[in-house]
């Protein structure tokens with residue numbers, strides 16, 4: 001075929017968890033169009049405005065194509081110099097080996113960001129490098145995100161990644177807390193086209209109840225919406241569970257033969273009544289009881305909570321309580337409830353269960369989870385002298401300066417490092433501190449398989465996509481960079497390097513050994529079905545799928561039960577009048593790194609502080625006026641926007657902005673800089689149980705900027 005003839009490619013969008021199927025038309029090295037793939041059995045043609053950004057990412061002149069090294073001129077100014085891969089890899093490996101030999105493995109810090117789980121080579125190959133750097137100073141976006149879900153799954157189901165997935169297509173009742181899938185397209189819940197699925201559910205007589213301090217896009221679609229004071233959800237969930245117990249509504253159904261400990265939970269939570277919760281949550285005791293009865297009466301129902309519940313002071317308790325409610329109502333593992341997916345390549349079977357609190361962070365004693373420490377501890381581990389201090393840092397697909405609490409403190413800390421390397425295509429707020437940046441191929445230049453999101457999907461499907469474009473000659477994929485560095489570091493430490501098996505071979509083996517092997521799945525088979533293969537709706541699989549040692553679900557988990565004392569103490573007095581900050585997502589944005597694409601940033605600036613008109617009036621703030629927002633750790637100036645979507649006493653600012661720092665090279669993002677919400681969030685404001693960052697519910701003050 002001539003290279004100038006139009007060619008059709010099938011490809012999953014990897015930008016968010018919805019993993020929509022795309023049809024991409026190309027001619028030579030040009031993209032002609034990007035559209036939804038109607039034949040994709042999961043996404044059925046759905047896409048959002050971000051899909052077209054794949055073209056912008058691919059073509060972005062700011063995206064690095066070659067490694068760069070920081071060079072300092074005689075006057076002290078710095079610049080970036082393009083270097084060869086050979087030099088970049090050698091330089092990086094030497095610096096890592098030197099650090100390890102002089103200061104030990106813990107002197108190397110590692111931070112892995114969110115795109116790692118959207119890019120399968122970044123999941124199969126980090127071990128090729130990090131097995132030689134067994135540092136305890138490992139961090140990731142997990143501890144600013146889904147850590148409480150992992151812990152709950154570990155405690156109740158025996159594996160960190162056994163996540164119950166809401167079966168929206170078959171449910172009649174959906175209680176959703178702290179999630180906004182209309183903007184996020186779903187999280188820990190792969191659910192493309194969620195809007196239509198919600199509408200279908202309502203059309204068949206189902207009910208959606210949303211609990212959120214903001215009347216979000218999702219709340220607008222709900223049958224009922226309740227405002228809730230940020231950070232108080234655990235009290236509401238306890239009130240619900242308490243009602244189930246006191247009104248005789250506990251019915252674990254098919255779970256009963258292998259479920260224990262509910263009686264102990266009943267005793268422990270006896271004091272947490274709907275009346276105790278009401279003054280703190282703002283939701284009446286009558287409404288709480290009614291919601292509990294409705295959920296219990298539903299033929300099949302779902303209780304689900306996401307970022308708003310995970311990243312608050314009681315994230316661990318909240319996610320644990322949600323699963324107890326699903327168990328107590330018999331809705332776990334039941335069609336129309338929440339079920340475990342059966343991915344064709346089962347990463348649950350091939351990974352360890354994870355562990356908790358086996359070691360602690362050096363400075364503050366925060367608990368490890370799955371060999372990672374809370375990201376909120378990263379800055380102090382860099383700046384506090386002593387044995388085990390981080391002196392060299394490896395960041396991969398992460399921008400912690402904008403995405404972790406008290407980002408400004410981390411921004412300063414990174415300047416102290418002796419060496420920093422970033423595996424990243426951009427010079428951004430974090431990577432500008434690096435000494436070397438290693439840019440991988442563009443997403444369309446490598447193949448694609450979803451290792452993460454089939455595990456979270458509301459329907460079992462499987463799909464493999466070859467690359468849309470051949471990579472340029474002198475380019476390396478993320479997985480190749482890990483392997484190449486692994487080889488060099490192993491040599492430097494006198495260890496044996498792991499063989500670099502290409503990711504597609506790992507997938508091929510996974511498919512042939514996986515739960516659907518009887519269907520004859522293999523890479524070759526998947527290649528025959530470019531839109532993917534439908535494996536059907538989620539199925540009930542307990543107790544078979546449980547990975548707890550005794551194949552039981554033990555509900556009386558000691559850690560969250562002990563955490564009830566902290567909750568009781570915090571809410572012992574009257575409700576306070578503190579103004580609280582929460583986050584916000586927009587369908588045209590994605591965390592910190594998608595503000596450099598013209599089509600996505602056009603229109604009114606989105607980095608504004610939403611505030612209830614009453615809260616503005618009492619502070620003399622005008623709609624559209626500039627305000628100062630301050631917290632224990634910092635202050636930002638931003639435009640305030642009046643909105644009765646907000647619960648009075650709560651303000652909302654999106655995260656991922658703040659592209660006004662010196663030295664970044666993302667022209668469009670700089671022109672739409674905004675401020676970083678994580679210059680206000682607090683590295684000391686955590687869910688003490690899990691160590692997860694509480695970026696929602698942060699106490700703040702707001703005042704007119706000129707006051």
Ligand SMILES: Nc1nc2c(c(=O)[nH]1)N[C@H]1C(S)=C(S)[C@@H](COP(=O)(O)OP(=O)(O)OC[C@H]3O[C@@H](n4cnc5c(=O)[nH]c(N)nc54)[C@H](O)[C@@H]3O)O[C@H]1N2
Nearest residue numbers: 113114115145397398399400403423583591592593655695
């Ligand atoms: N206040 C507040 N803070 C939050 C949140 C919030 O709701 N509120 N949300 C939190 C959540 S849920 C998350 S997941 C984190 C995200 O936190 P991070 O993962 O630290 O940040 P991202 O913005 O996702 O940054 C992604 C980085 O990966 C790079 N990148 C993109 N694609 C690739 C690739 O294919 N390969 C490589 N090597 N690099 C790539 C980008 O250039 C960018 O530098 O933020 C968290 N922070």
Ligand SMILES: Nc1nc2c(c(=O)[nH]1)N[C@H]1C(S)=C(S)[C@@H](COP(=O)(O)OP(=O)(O)OC[C@H]3O[C@@H](n4cnc5c(=O)[nH]c(N)nc54)[C@H](O)[C@@H]3O)O[C@H]1N2
Nearest residue numbers: 178180184187230231306307308585586587589590591696
């Ligand atoms: N367009 C877009 N899509 C995305 C992303 C993105 O940045 N942009 N990020 C992706 C990532 S990494 C993730 S993890 C997911 C997140 O997916 P979601 O969790 O669905 O997304 P959020 O918009 O953060 O929803 C959190 C909701 O919690 C509410 N909230 C805040 N505090 C509280 C509280 O204390 N209690 C209650 N009940 N609610 C509260 C907020 O108002 C918000 O509506 O989205 C993914 N998809």
Ligand code: SF4
Nearest residue numbers: 013016019020048051
């Ligand atoms: S919802 Fe949008 S960003 Fe998410 S996978 Fe689909 S097209 Fe991509």
Ligand SMILES: [Mo]
Nearest residue numbers: 114141145146
């Ligand atoms: Mo996330």
